[in-house]
Amino acid sequence: MKIRTVETYPLLYRLPAPYGDANGLKTFRSTYLIRIETDDGVSGWGECADALETLHKGFHDRIIPALVGQPATDRRKLVRTVKKHHARAASAVGMALSEIAALRAGMNLCDAWGGRFRDKIPVYASFQSYSAGADWQKRSVAAVEQAAAAGFAAFKVKIGGKSVDEDQRHIAAVQAALPGDTRLALDANQSYDAAEALAWRPLLERMPRPLWLEEPLQIKYAAEYGLLRQRLPVPLAGGENIEAAADFLPLLARHALDYITPDPLHVTGIDEYRETLSLARAFGIRATPHAFDGALTRLYALFAHACLEPFGKMQPDAIEPVEWDAMDNPFTRLLPLRPAGGEVAVPGGTGIGIELDTDLLAFYRWDGSRYE
Structure with a gap:
């Protein structure tokens, strides 16, 4: 069984209304899908993310x-x-070849990985909170309210892109708009030093059911994270841009975080991504995937979580939530997968168990023009 063809699908969507995080506003969303087919007609899909020009030239050359x-x-x-x-x-190649292996065996991906512990995975609605204009807080709160009405019970919003005072007013408004039984995570995208992170302590102490504070500092400062973890009243999370399982070791060995946030698009290969989850379990630290940038990638994160042992022996079905992009992004519709009641059912069937929308692939195919 040899690889016969590799088809590429660079996709681009220009945002009618830019949005973003502490790193700035986005004017577009993009993703890069591949389809590997073998000489006996079995095919699998993979996904990666980077500049479309770089990926397209790299794949074809x-x-x-x-x-x-x-x-x-x-x-x-x-x-x-x-x-x-x-x-x-x-990462895309690893995903596609994993699906091919499962299809050749006539198995669901979870079964090919050793079987699942659960059929549903909790998800949280993830937002890029900033937008152009003075009414950005109003728009952000309205988006969160809409997700709550759709059944989400957990949310992540951005901080670090404005002054601490302005961001705290935004978070207070978000909290006031949410039902009392919901949970909230804050993501600073490595925007602060330790002093600014500690300025959030009074607000964090008043949060009724916080999920975590994500990446207040640069993630390379493992010792500082350990100290900050002792002084803040909420769990700390981070690690979305780390590329290898071994690179999480300084954070895990110091118990500097309560949650690691590996991304299947950033950790090199889906096998190493799963090794990262197992490594977190070995250190007794939870893992909640960063999965904002790709629908297929998010599906692979759900499969990996379905196969991950519970984080607590007193709760045999306990599992951390997976990130769900709640922003304007048509690529979410590439797969017929939708949350219900804050959970997503993991597909059955062989391989990944569902088909990609080929009409959307054709409609949003990048034409090679400049987009920044």
Whole structure:
């Protein structure tokens, strides 16, 4: 069973109303999908994210020639090969070859990974809170209210893009708009130093059911995270941009975080992503995936969580939530997967169990023009 073809699907959506986080406003959303097919007609889908120009040239000039003709069963070897060309492209290859292996065995992806512990995974609605204009707080609160009305019980909003005082007024307004039984996470995208992070302590002490404070500091400061964890009254989370399981070790060994937030798009290959989850379990630290940037990637995070052992022995079905992009993003509709009551049912069937919307793939295909 050898790789016969690799098809590429660069997708672009220009946002009619930009939104963003502490790193600035986004004017577009993009993703890059691939479909690998073997010489006996079995195919699997993968996804990665980076500049479309970089990915497209990399795949067609170097990665596809390196894959075609190779055994589709050599997933780890091929992921290592692709990593030399582009680490994030390797994530897409790992996903596609994982689905092919499951399809060849006539198994669901969870069964190919050793079986599932649960059929549903909790998700939280994730927002990019900032927008252009003086009414950005009003727009943000309205979006959160809409998600609450749709059944979400947990939410993540952004801080760090405005002054601490302005951001705290926004968070107070969000809390006032939410039902009392909901939970809230704050994500600073590594915007603060320790002193500014500690300025959030009075508000955090008043939060009724906080989820976590995510990446208040640069994630490389493991010792500082450990000290901050002792002084703040909420759990700390981080690690979405870490690329290898071993690179989480300084944070895990120091118990500097309560949650790690690995992203299947950033950790090189879906196998290493799953190893990262297992490593967190070995240290007794929870793992909640960052999965904002791709619908297929989010599905793989759900599969991995379905197969992950519970974080507490007194709750045999306990599992951390997975991030769900609640912003204007048509790529979420590529898969017929929707939350209900704050949970998502993990698909059955063989492979990933569901089909991508090929009409959307065609409609949003990037035409090669400039988009920034």
